[in-house]
Amino acid sequence: MNRIGRRWVAAFGLALMTAACGSGGTTDEGEEASPIKRAPTPESEFTATEIEETLDALVAEINEGAIEPMQMAILLKALGGFFTPITTGANRAMSELGVTGNVVGPSGTGGDQQQRAEAQNEQIGQAVTDGAEGIGISPFGDAIAAGIDAAVADGVPVVTLDTDAKGSKRSIYVGTISEAAGKTAGETLLKLLPGTPGTVVIHGNVHPSWLDGLNRMQRARDVLEKAGYKVVVRQVTWGPNGEVDDVAEMRTFIETADPPVVGLLGLHDISYRCAMAAEAAGRTDLPVVAFDYDLKTVEYMRQGLIRATHTQRQYYAGYLVPYILYGIRTIGLEATKKALAPQMFDESRLDVGLDVVLSTKVDEYNLFLDSLGAAQ
Structure with missing residues (x-):
């Protein structure tokens, strides 16, 4: 201790x-x-x-x-x-x-x-x-x-x-609060992006049946579109084939989007899939910002493939x-x-x-959670 x-x-x-x-x-x-x-x-x-x-x-x-x-x-x-x-x-x-x-x-x-x-x-x-x-x-x-x-x-x-x-x-x-969280997440990625034009991929929810997820996505989208970026959204999916499908579609976005993809933003606990997609497309240079503190997210942060996450x-x-x-x-x-x-x-x-935890602050954040007895 x-x-x-x-x-x-x-x-x-x-x-x-x-x-x-x-x-x-x-x-x-x-x-x-x-x-x-x-x-x-x-x-x-x-x-x-x-x-x-x-x-x-x-x-x-x-x-x-x-x-x-x-x-x-x-x-x-x-x-x-x-x-x-x-x-x-x-x-x-x-x-x-x-x-x-x-x-x-x-x-x-x-x-x-x-x-x-x-x-x-x-x-x-x-x-x-x-x-x-x-x-x-x-x-x-x-x-x-x-x-x-x-x-x-x-x-x-x-x-x-x-x-x-x-x-x-x-x-x-x-x-x-989903509205506030989406705005914060969009602003975090925005600081890491180059000047426009460019496309941003959001891994989030578009279905009105899940209002909190929709609000989070929409506020993030608003921040990025207001700054002049084109936004495409991959509907977040769970289930046995969710990871494969998410990564495949986001990889396609990265490889085909016009204007080219300049960053990815995940808004849920499985948002490390954004880093997986960038890696699959051979674009590990792209800034990726995630959400929550899943072990896979932390692993990709240590590798420098996720620049920041939101807990x-x-x-x-x-x-x-x-x-x-x-x-x-x-x-x-x-x-x-x-x-x-x-x-x-x-x-x-x-x-x-x-x-907002930067990839350079993982150890410091872990020490803080340990001091609270709150590591998950």
């Missing part, structure tokens, strides 16, 4: 003791509980100082009122991989708050999207039955709106994270949710939103932002 990490772990241990002493509102002797204190986050060029400052403001508002015991549940679509940093952040926040709660994965791994949503609705109902006073959830789509609305009707506020259920009565969504700050999303639920319970929803205002994208969505 590096020196920063050791100092942070020591501070975190102290914060846990403080949180444990402060839980329950008052001590057995009737004394007032200690105010909530957050463990200091390790200092790094990747530390999200704007989120840190916003959280400190929320904690200050909470500490002005009564410190109360609380039970909450955090329900995630998975506990490993992409969700590992979310789990770490949520558990850490609940420990600092001294609340009762746990992070729970899906009740099963089988079934289609609708069946998983139905199982998640049952999880919400069970959490309410078990006494949860606040629920954080990464939903399997809008199909869980009924479960969320039932919890809210029972007086249990719900905060969504990672994915949203916009048609529900959830209080706040916490995570990446979604999953740790911060997980860390924020318990604090927001606690704020809603103790100072109310409107006061909580007011404290969170610097990070609110609109009335009900909080943008955790993105980390």
Whole structure:
């Protein structure tokens, strides 16, 4: 463990003791509980100082009122991989708050999207039955709106994270905002491109059935087209033949586009396929910008075939949710939103932002994730 990490772990241990002493509102002797204190986050060029400052403001508002015991549940679509940093952040926040709660994965791994949503609705109902006073959830789509609305009707506020259920009565969504993410990604690639004319390949979503993916692609496209570039989009595909098909079509774009391709931008976790296409076309000189932090993406970054990627700050999303639920319970929803205002994208969505990681900064970023215990 590096020196920063050791100092942070020591501070975190102290914060846990403080949180444990402060839980329950008052001590057995009737004394007032200690105010909530957050463990200091390790200092790094990747530390999200704007989120840190916003959280400190929320904690200050909470500490002005009564410190109360609380039970909450955090329900995630998975506990490993992409969700590992979310789990770490949520558990850490609940420990600092001294609340009762746990992070729970899906009740099963089988079934289609609708069946998983139905199982998640049952999880919400069970959490309410078990006494949860606040629920954080990464939903399997809008199909869980009924479960969320039932919890809210029972007086249990719900905060969504990672994915949203916009048609529900959830209080706040916490995570990446697709519109903002697409704009940032387009601007990152734009800095690496030569002057126009030229064609840019985007590996993204064009189907309106997936609105978040469409919004992300469209905002990136807007940035590049406004700068004078022609944009062609390869529809991102999953499934057994997805990689082969994606790489083949993007290679064809590179070899035949008029004007010639000058860069590629991937907007999802499999965007390393852009680098594979450039390599297949013999154009490893082309700037490639990716999204998320898949192991293959990191490998291509180390080779210099991907110049930068965008990570979604999953740790911060997980860390924020318990604090927001606690704020809603103790100072109310409107006061909580007011404290969170610097990070609110609109009335009900909080943008955790993105980390733009250059290929020359992979080791530094890994050290930052390790210091948080948030490597995925």
